[in-house]
Amino acid sequence: MPHSTNMIETLAALTTNGQQMADWNQNLRKITDKIMTSLSGIEQQLTYIKDVSYETSTRLDPTSCAAPNIYATGTYSIRPARDVEPFLVLCDFEDNYNLGGGWTVFQRRFNGAVNFYRNWTMYKHGFGDVNGEHWLGLEKLHLMTRSGRHELLLILEDYDGNTAYALYDRFQIGSEAEKYKLTVGKYSGTAGEDALSYHHGMKFCTFDQENDKSDDINCAENRYGAWWFSNCANCHLNGKYRRKGEHLSTDYQGVLWYQWKGYDYSLKSTKMMLRRRS
Structure with missing residues (x-):
């Protein structure tokens, strides 16, 4: 009987560990998803900043002399x-x-x-x-x-x-x-x-x-x-x-x-x- 009890306890421990690993993997996936979402947001912000920067620079540096903000020699x-x-x-x-x-x-x-x-x-x-x-x-x-x-x-x-x-x-x-x-x-x-x-x-x-x-x-x-x-x-x-x-x-x-x-x-x-x- 002691031998059987040990096996049951071992199986129970493995089951518990397996469940813990599954929980850890699930949490890790959640953390990874959050990181990827954050990175996507950062990329969008960088793209926006780049576009705004170019729009600002074109106001300061027009594309040609025919730009509407240039009107004198x-x-x-x-x-x-x-x-x-x-x-x-x-x-x-x-x-x-x-x-x-x-x-x-x-x-x-x-x-x-x-x-x-x-x-x-x-x-x-x-x-x-x-x-x-x-x-x-x-x-x-x-x-x-x-x-x-x-x-x-x-x-x-x-x-x-x-x-x-x-x-x-x-x-x-x-x-x-x-x-x-x-x-x-x-x-x-x-x-x-x-x-x-x-x-x-x-x-x-x-x-x-x-x-x-x-x-x-x-x-x-x-x-x-x-x-x-x-x-x-x-x-x-x-x-x-x-x-x-x-x-x-x-x-x-x-x-x-x-x-x-x-x-x-x-x-x-x-x-x-x-x-x-x-």
């Missing part, structure tokens, strides 16, 4: 997308040729203070001062135009005080892997016949990145600048700046728009701007 910080760090741009609201404001200036020349004969890296990242002569940067142009539809406006001025404009209803710059390929749409304006469409689909060229279609020369070297050269150019607004009295030359190295002033005339000022289309 000046320098602003913009942030085209979440994965882009904010950067400074010059916003233009001069209502050029009754085309309205909200333009982002990405190239400006008017006195020759800045040398535009630069290498690939400089044209990629940009140079100059946005309040003066400058090139904003190919990478920024790509980031601004990679989504949505944009238009391009060019303002040209000669040394007699005459101005002209060229408007393109589509403008996009490809990625660096695509060599910042140029895409432009339909032309309208007063700068003679269309000059830039000759460069549509062309890769950007600098003296150290020869991506033109010429078999004989490096167009960037030959034209002393950087552009979406084909073979070589019908227009070239990044050429050598020439002051009045030196602006007539036959070397094709000036700031040129052939269909308005020909190859021999280097322009006094240029402004290249883009704007997102609604």
